[in-house]
Amino acid sequence: MGEIAGPLGLALGLAVASGLSLYGAVLVSGLAIRLEWIHLAPAWASLGVLADPLVLGVSGVLFAVEFLADKIPVVDSLWDAVHTVIRPIGGALLASRALGELSPAVEVLALLLLGGATLVTHAAKATTRLAVNASPEPVSNVLLSLAENGLVAGAVWMAFTHPLLALGAGLVALAFAVTLTVWLGRRALGALGRLRRGRTAASPAPPARPEARLG
Numbered sequence: 001m002g003e004i005a006g007p008l009g010l011a012l013g014l015a016v017a018s019g020l021s022l023y024g025a026v027l028v029s030g031l032a033i034r035l036e037w038i039h040l041a042p043a044w045a046s047l048g049v050l051a052d053p054l055v056l057g058v059s060g061v062l063f064a065v066e067f068l069a070d071k072i073p074v075v076d077s078l079w080d081a082v083h084t085v086i087r088p089i090g091g092a093l094l095a096s097r098a099l100g101e102l103s104p105a106v107e108v109l110a111l112l113l114l115g116g117a118t119l120v121t122h123a124a125k126a127t128t129r130l131a132v133n134a135s136p137e138p139v140s141n142v143l144l145s146l147a148e149n150g151l152v153a154g155a156v157w158m159a160f161t162h163p164l165l166a167l168g169a170g171l172v173a174l175a176f177a178v179t180l181t182v183w184l185g186r187r188a189l190g191a192l193g194r195l196r197r198g199r200t201a202a203s204p205a206p207p208a209r210p211e212a213r214l215g
Contacts, residue, residue, distance in 0.1 A: 006164060007043060007044075008099075010163045011098040012117060013169075014091070014156065014159055015094075015095040015114045016118070016121050017151075017152045017155035018091030018094055019118040019121025019122040019124075019177075020151055021066060021148065023066055024066070024153075026090075027056065028152060028157075029050045029160070032157070033051040038157075038160045038161065046097045070141075070148070071145050073132075073141050076133070077129050077130055084122065084126070087122045088115040089115060091117075093111070095118070098159075117174055121173070121174070124181045127181045127185060128184065132144055155169075155170075
């Protein structure tokens, strides 16, 4: 059981981390492998490519851009919108490398499931940012972004060092992400409805048309 749960935990941990920051997940993983903070099991040898200097350089530059964009209100939501496709695809490809060699059918299934897990986490992040952007001050954005950066590093560390724990934590995180997205989505729809009704009530009534007189 552990032989299966371990790779699943690592894959799910990387998928969840990628939903928050794909570039951060790749960069943290690559640095940890490069600096030998973690040692890859033989089954995870394919993840060693993350420590390649070229991969580290590109992911580092992209993460630096994201780190800045993620701290600016509205810009962070635009960045999330652009990455609605990029994160699930990248997260699925990254996380699936933890599963080793798979048959074509299982590989497609794994990509779909891991991409879905990344998308769920991304949706929770993006929805939360939209809610926070309703606040005029930028401090909450910065604090939330820094917290997300910490979660990415923590998720990657747990995935590599305690994959069984990461499996359970990842499932809990996905359930929480779905609940948070639905709750915030309903609040947003309710707010839009109240705003629309308020505008309708405030708009002046059209002037009455004079009645035509006969004769």
